Amino acid sequence: xxxxxxDLLDVVQLSKSEVMAIFETAGRFQELQERPVKKVPTLKxxxxxxxxxxxxxxxxxxxxxAGKRLSADTFSLAKSSSSLTKGESLKDTALTLxxxxxxxxxxxxxxxxxxxxxxxxxxxSVINAGDGRHAHPxxxxxxxxxxxxxxxxxxxKTVLILGxxxxxxxxxxxxxxxxxxxxxxxxxxxxxLLPPAIRKWPVKVYSDLNEAMKGVDAVMCLRLQLERQKEGxxxxxxxxxxxxxxxxxxxxxxxxxxxxxxPGPMNRGVEIxxxxxxCADSLVLDQVSSGVVVRMALLFLYMTRKGEE
Amino acid sequence: xxxxxxxVRRAKLxxxxxxxxxxxxRIESVKKSVKSLDAGDARxxxxxxxxxxxxxxxxxVHLREPGYEYKEDVESGLRAAAWxxxxxxxxxxxxxxxxxxxSVTELMLEKARLHWPKGPRLFPxxxxxxxxxxxxLAPMAELAKAGCAAFSNDGxxxxxxxxxxxxxxxxxxxxxxxxxxxxxxYLGVATGINEGEVSSRLGLPAQPDVAEAMQVSRxxxxxxxxxxxxxxxxxxxxxSVDLIRFAKERGVKITAETTPHYLTMTEDYLEAEETEYxxxxxxxxxxxxxxxxLAVIEALNDGTLDCLATDHAPHAAHEKEVEFxxxxxxxxxxxxxxxxxxxxxxxxxLTQETFTRAWTTAPCSIFNLPVNRFEPGDPADFFLFxxxxxxxxxxxxxxxxxxxxxxxxxxxxxxxxxxxIAGKKIV
Ligand SMILES: [Zn+2]
Numbered sequence: 001x002x003x004x005x006x007d008l009l010d011v012v013q014l015s016k017s018e019v020m021a022i023f024e025t026a027g028r029f030q031e032l033q034e035r036p037v038k039k040v041p042t043l044k045x046x047x048x049x050x051x052x053x054x055x056x057x058x059x060x061x062x063x064x065x066a067g068k069r070l071s072a073d074t075f076s077l078a079k080s081s082s083s084l085t086k087g088e089s090l091k092d093t094a095l096t097l098x099x100x101x102x103x104x105x106x107x108x109x110x111x112x113x114x115x116x117x118x119x120x121x122x123x124x125s126v127i128n129a130g131d132g133r134h135a136h137p138x139x140x141x142x143x144x145x146x147x148x149x150x151x152x153x154x155x156x157k158t159v160l161i162l163g164x165x166x167x168x169x170x171x172x173x174x175x176x177x178x179x180x181x182x183x184x185x186x187x188x189x190x191x192x193l194l195p196p197a198i199r200k201w202p203v204k205v206y207s208d209l210n211e212a213m214k215g216v217d218a219v220m221c222l223r224l225q226l227e228r229q230k231e232g233x234x235x236x237x238x239x240x241x242x243x244x245x246x247x248x249x250x251x252x253x254x255x256x257x258x259x260x261x262x263p264g265p266m267n268r269g270v271e272i273x274x275x276x277x278x279c280a281d282s283l284v285l286d287q288v289s290s291g292v293v294v295r296m297a298l299l300f301l302y303m304t305r306k307g308e309e
Numbered sequence: 310x311x312x313x314x315x316x317v318r319r320a321k322l323x324x325x326x327x328x329x330x331x332x333x334x335r336i337e338s339v340k341k342s343v344k345s346l347d348a349g350d351a352r353x354x355x356x357x358x359x360x361x362x363x364x365x366x367x368x369x370v371h372l373r374e375p376g377y378e379y380k381e382d383v384e385s386g387l388r389a390a391a392w393x394x395x396x397x398x399x400x401x402x403x404x405x406x407x408x409x410x411x412s413v414t415e416l417m418l419e420k421a422r423l424h425w426p427k428g429p430r431l432f433p434x435x436x437x438x439x440x441x442x443x444x445x446l447a448p449m450a451e452l453a454k455a456g457c458a459a460f461s462n463d464g465x466x467x468x469x470x471x472x473x474x475x476x477x478x479x480x481x482x483x484x485x486x487x488x489x490x491x492x493x494x495y496l497g498v499a500t501g502i503n504e505g506e507v508s509s510r511l512g513l514p515a516q517p518d519v520a521e522a523m524q525v526s527r528x529x530x531x532x533x534x535x536x537x538x539x540x541x542x543x544x545x546x547x548x549s550v551d552l553i554r555f556a557k558e559r560g561v562k563i564t565a566e567t568t569p570h571y572l573t574m575t576e577d578y579l580e581a582e583e584t585e586y587x588x589x590x591x592x593x594x595x596x597x598x599x600x601x602x603l604a605v606i607e608a609l610n611d612g613t614l615d616c617l618a619t620d621h622a623p624h625a626a627h628e629k630e631v632e633f634x635x636x637x638x639x640x641x642x643x644x645x646x647x648x649x650x651x652x653x654x655x656x657x658x659l660t661q662e663t664f665t666r667a668w669t670t671a672p673c674s675i676f677n678l679p680v681n682r683f684e685p686g687d688p689a690d691f692f693l694f695x696x697x698x699x700x701x702x703x704x705x706x707x708x709x710x711x712x713x714x715x716x717x718x719x720x721x722x723x724x725x726x727x728x729x730i731a732g733k734k735i736v
Contacts, residue, residue, distance in 0.1 A: 112511055196504055
């Protein structure tokens with residue numbers, strides 16, 4: 001398949017067949033994961049800059065591993081270790097990065113729209129690894145890929161996204177992608193953590209977790225930022241855990257085959273009970289390994305897009 | 310008959326071809342054009358093909374001097390005003406230092422006299438509270454004496470209703486109207502985007518319309534309680550408009566303005582393919598949905614909203630070429646206001662009566678400024694306008710130092726060719 005996009009900013013841009021192409025490529029790389037030597041020379045000599053203006057060990061490591069498995073050279077620029085972001089404008093950072101002539105840049109930034117800002121100014125591919133509250137396309141792709149691997153098809157399934165939707169780029173991208181793939185999506189969380197325009201989203205909204213869980217095929221817990229309490233969005237964590245924290249009694253209401261996802265890192269005992277995180281139905285660790293192969297697929301597709309495979 | 314200094318020949322005024330006679334800075338008479346005319350030693354300006362329009366008044370401008378001259382200064386701001394068709398502009402106090410002492414007011418006026426001795430006229434607006442802190446009243450008597458035409462904490466609205474009430478009372482002792490930027494301090498952080506569908510898709514922290522409307526309601530109640538006029542700045546949404554309409558029906562002394570961008574743009578601009586996250590459209594209050602735009606237009610036409618103002622807010626390019634969250638709010642507006650709003654008249658969105666009221670008579674009567682209705686004795690403040698001239702908005706065609714407008718690259722119709730203030734040609 002000839003890949004036509006220069007950048008991956010949001011899942012909105014991807015057609016269903018493009019998503020399937022990503023999954024298919026990721027599936028091929030998955031076989032590679034099982035070999036003793038997990039490295040192929042596909043992107044030898046190519047360079048990927050990992051520009052993380054907001055810390056995220058998980059996502060960064062995942063991209064780093066993905067790049068290295070494809071033999072690309074990966075370079076990290078973190079906010080703390082780099083003079084690049086010290087009081088420098090994102091525009092100047094972009095120009096500096098451009099001057100290093102990378103083949104792709106993976107960006108994580110605390111401002112919504114930052115990936116687009118970079119993509120407008122750079123010739124190389126820009127892959128959004130999370131911008132503000134806006135989008136986290138690679139996370140959504142790996143979540144759906146994980147479910148796709150379990151089910152063979154996501155269409156017709158019901159997925160519940162639970163927790164802080166308003167501040168979550170993971171939720172936003174997942175709602176869009178799951179709808180694209182034909183799943184029906186439910187949302188559950190306190191009203192203070194739902195975006196005001198939620199009624200216009202293609203989701204069913206619940207405030208009662210028991211109701212929300214009835215008959216679902218999968219539940220995605222979101223990480224609760226603990227400072228939300230100080231912002232007056234929650235009374236306290238104990239109440240949150242008791243009302244919106246996922247526990248076995250909720251899981252019992254779901255489809256017997258229900259799968260549990262969490263993008264990590266987890267606040268055990270807050271948004272998810274500790275035993276559920278480790279239970280047999282939990283796909284949390286599968287998500288981590290899916291993350292590597294989905295990101296390998298993305299780096300592969302975006303960096304060889306000129307048909308020069 | 311007084312000695313005629315200037316005759317503007319064959320200008321189009323209200324659809325008729327007229328000659329305009331000016332004497333000692335005032336309109337002497339306006340007569341149907343005649344073929345030949347003995348001008349005596351008066352200066353003659355041929356205006357055939359051009360429209361004569363009364364100069365406009367902008368009661369809400371940020372000139373940035375002192376303190377932020379790289380964004381704009383008095384000279385460049387007045388230049389944009391002169392070419393934009395404005396004879397009077399009122400400039401806000403959020404400079405550095407803040408305009409809360411006579412010396413700052415005097416500096417602004419001195420700069421205006423130095424660079425633009427014949428106009429446009431500059432009317433500084435003094436701070437309501439010292440340093441815009443919202444805590445202690447500014448010395449409004451001193452400021453009024455130095456030349457402040459009104460008072461406002463625009464940019465940093467006063468949080469405390471009590472201090473605000475005192476400020477309105479105190480300002481009224483000096484016959485000055487208070488202008489309020491309506492924004493509930495707790496709901497209404499200046500995020501530059503309306504809270505709704507668009508902000509939820511773009512993932513940006515946003516400001517709901519009730520943040521504006523709540524403060525509008527506070528100001529209406531205070532104006533009614535004190536029986537003192539209050540002017541509401543840059544109204545952007547239906548909820549505010551409904552409150553103001555109701556207040557005016559009750560006879561509350563409230564007046565209000567809106568800006569060209571709330572008449573012509575909506576929040577949809579910020580998620581359109583080409584202009585997604587465009588910081589040039591980051592403005593406070595934010596662009597609202599279409600229903601609000603229509604409500605604001607209706608309110609301007611029916612007089613609920615008294616006047617237009619640009620809220621001219623110039624910023625340097627490097628300040629706007631950043632992430633949306635980080636960019637300052639504001640659109641540069643003096644250069645484009647006339648073309649944009651005259652297009653609305655052409656399109657039948659605004660009546661010509663509304664246009665004239667909104668840009669000339671209403672702002673002048675609210676703030677006691679001179680106004681030209683082309684009647685004998687009126688100040689000869691008018692410009693000659695080429696209605697058909699097309700121009701592209703670009704950094705080169707804007708006279709303001711601020712190039713921060715979502716209109717960059719668009720073609721507008723209508724350009725000022727000559728501008729007279731008190732009968733003196735300023736451009
Ligand atoms: Zn304001």
